Amino acid sequence: MESAYVVKDGVAVVSFDNPPVNSLSAAQRKKLHEQILHAAARKDIHAIVVTGGAGPFCGGAEIREFNTPAQKLSPTMPELIEGLDRINKLLIAAIGGFAYGAGLEFAMAMHYRVSSAYAQFGLPEVKFGFLPGAGGTQRLPRLVPMEHAAPMMLSGAPVGAQQALDYGLVDALSNGDLLEDTLTYARKLIATRMTPRRTSALPVRLATAPAELFATLRADINKRTPGHKGKLYIVDCFEAATTLPFEAGREFERARFLELLATPESKALRYNFFAERQAAKIAGLAPDVRARELHQAAVIGAGTMGAGIAMCFMNAGIPVALIDAQSEGLERGMATIRAVYDAQVDKGRLTQAARERTLQLVTPTLDLAAGVCDADVIVEAVFERLDLKQQIFRELDRHARKGAILATNTSMLDIDEIAAVTQREADVIGMHFFSPAHVMRLLEVVRCAKTSDEVLVTVMQLARRLQKTAVLSRVCDGFIGNRMLQRYLQQALFLLDEGCSIEQIDGAMEKFGMAMGPFAVGDLSGLDIGWSIRKRRYVERPEMVYSRIADRICEAGRLGQKTGKGWYRYEPGSRKRLPDPDVNQILHAYRAEVGVAQRNVSDEEIVDRLMLALANEGAQILDETVAQRASDIDVVYATGYGFPITKGGPMHYANTLGLAEVLTRIRNYQQGYQGSQWQPSPLLVKLAGQGASFE
Known part of the structure; x- marks a missing residue:
């Protein structure tokens, strides 16, 4: 010794x-x-x-x-x-x-x-x-x-x-x-x-x-x-x-x-700690894969997301070109960027000298070809229109240097269809940032059918430089987070049909621990986003049923906080949610139109249905190998969707209930309103029968 x-x-x-x-x-x-x-x-x-x-x-x-x-x-x-x-x-x-x-x-x-x-x-x-x-x-x-x-x-x-x-x-x-x-x-x-x-x-x-x-x-x-x-x-x-x-x-x-x-909260927090570290690990990579060097970036689209993504690169010390097709849009994007750094100076989080150094890292331009020619990684962040994104990627294919990584920030669209218009599909990948991009930690890294291992490793390492928590997803409609969210929102709307109030549903979910209830989130992000998704799915996935009450709200010009009214109303300059009798009239008229029987629903049922909708869709995502592991899904929800980390995530939460109990409850909901929308994932059925868990 x-x-x-x-x-x-x-x-x-x-x-x-x-x-x-x-x-x-x-x-x-x-x-x-x-x-x-x-x-x-x-x-x-x-x-x-x-x-x-x-x-x-x-x-x-x-x-x-x-x-x-x-x-x-x-x-x-x-x-x-x-x-x-x-x-x-x-x-x-x-x-x-x-x-x-x-x-x-x-x-x-x-x-x-x-x-x-x-x-x-x-x-x-x-x-x-x-x-x-x-x-x-x-x-x-x-x-x-x-x-x-x-x-x-x-x-x-x-x-x-x-x-x-x-x-x-x-x-x-x-x-x-x-x-x-x-x-x-x-x-x-x-x-x-x-x-x-x-x-x-x-x-x-x-x-x-x-x-x-x-x-x-x-x-x-x-x-x-x-x-x-x-x-x-x-x-x-x-x-x-x-x-x-x-x-x-x-x-x-x-x-x-x-x-x-010994508390469940502590166990969930420790689970989440290790889940974040596990998410960075990618299975099946060749041992000799090396990341590409990244020195220069470009972001296409100077809107809210594009400006936020540009700031991610700036905060990491990476020079970035911010590109927009319109001078007004470009100036708005630059004004947004300057305002963020000005606020940090005012709050004492940044010195004036550091602000100036950081702003020197961004180069605004209207010339796409000039903006991307020297970039090692290019992130497209324009409107969620497949034809528009495909047109931009055709231009990137012509103007980006060989070996540049071409990334799209799409949250829902088929990236394989975007990659297919290029002659370099191996260099195309999804980088789905969450708004506000310079604040939110989550980054869904979406691997396309032909994305190379080298590009994948490079982007996962880039995420760390950007101080993001990266989670790998395969291509599907909505990837991990938004695909599950659609089932969550579907049940929230069905509960409105059955007699719940907007305030009750939001209140129950916030009491459970969600940062915001589903309707408050919709008002914050803009109800037109979900409306466009539903309209697309009415055509592409007619088997997925939604209550049309959300469409009625949007048809009335109520698009959320940006219009001063959505599920709630908002006074000018305030984000305080105020109940609106006009919404109750729309609800009443719709319920009468569809003839849904009204009943009293407990807060416990509200939480149960929304949580099990998440977990069941998460199980299907696992079964399809869209996500690598259940804990990755939980990281997505804990870091990007306001899920309470004291409950780990929807998959961990389902494990704590026991998967046999989860399956029993889903079978019960199949007997209720819109029961056909509850289809237990085959993986859930299998694991419940084995007495196993998602972990």
Whole structure:
């Protein structure tokens, strides 16, 4: 064991060894525990430095081990971290890269901390539905003033090294060789006969009256994230830090950590965390596929989507040509771009100099040939008309350089038909951004029948540069997200037919956790979009039935917020939804026209029908291999459609119900209104019969 760590001038250097993020797995905990105890027992060692080696200090606990036997293997996380309080040699953390979660809890239990000038520190547990469970809520406010410790833990957002130094979280910064600077720091402590400074023995740093601070924190949580148990428990633990001895406070924290860890919400958040990482992996690629280099981009269409996509490239530092056929449209697009960056300057998120540098990355032009000739990737973002997009791709085929990637932002159309008008189908791909494109994280990457592996890999890597969460889809009507959405909206309209109010349906879905109900979303995005889709499907897919009530709304000139009236009405300059008696009259007249029996529908049935419509269509998408995996579908909905991440996604939600139960409920709905529209996916039937799940 002695050879497992290095001794330099009376200082033992113990290193993490669990790349890439040095997570505290059971094996890593055991190794650190043994080496620290061994070094602490040696008389020739006066201080122990723990370092991440060439990598980061520690990314936290090994989340995959939660709720498994490995989590309970000795030393457990609390045993490892609390054991540091019994070490009488000086303990110094040399923190490079980052210290997150249990990694930061481990560092805070040491006596001193030296940080790289570029390191990051954070306790992101709240994002996973729980709280720090190894003393973090008790130690952080003993090092960092409570006024700063509380927002740091309640947001889960990291802080930089300089801020950590200002707060008191670290004791010194290194601008050079971190390990050498930490060893120098350790020798100074030894030379001045410094004794261990145990964080557990320090007083809580609190300037504001505790009762007042904690009441304010709880009120803010209940206003912004009602009933968020993880955040409320963090405040409870902070309060315990001010009223209980350290050990009692730590036990109080641990009990709440274990309670939260077992909740469905925490399990869903952890599922979503790994689902996003899995989505980036593409099955079946040749091992020698290499991405193309991308230095220059072009976007065709300067409307809302085109301007937003251009900003995605600009934010990534990629020069982009913004192309439009009309000078008025081009100027509107540029005005939109300037307004976004002006707002960021006004809010202090961007300096004026950075704004100017970023705006220099976009070149507006009316000349398509000149705009695309040097581009490595071209994204078309014009109106959703197949003939228009095909015409643009014919021009791209003539003017784009060889090897350029030709992408379309279509949300519904057949990209194979778009690719077919070119002589370079292998270079054509779908890049479906979500509005507003410079804000929304989701990017559906749509692989056409002839898209090359090289183009696919390049676009998936580009998504990371653009800070997007990319999910792979095959070509179908609506791809993953919008195809499922049509079944969701279909059921919402049927519920209107049967007697539900618009407000009841939106309210039920928002109470469930959706960011917005289906009708509020329609008003926001524009009801004419769905209208055009339905009109196309009445011809192409006559077997898919919709209530015509949505058409009646559009025929009345009610197209959503942009016209001041849709399913709701809106006062000028306001987005507040107001009930409109005119809509109720349209509903009443339509119900009388079609003669649908009216009944009282519970909020529970509303949620059930809309969620099962999503899950059943998702199962069909899986069965057709449009999506690679069920978790990819959930990533689409959690990142692009306002699905509550505390429920994982529609497929994860169906798994929690049990697929046999899902199938039983769908069979029941087949007996009700428009029951023929409920056709269970063969994959759902198969998995339910096997007692299996989508995972």
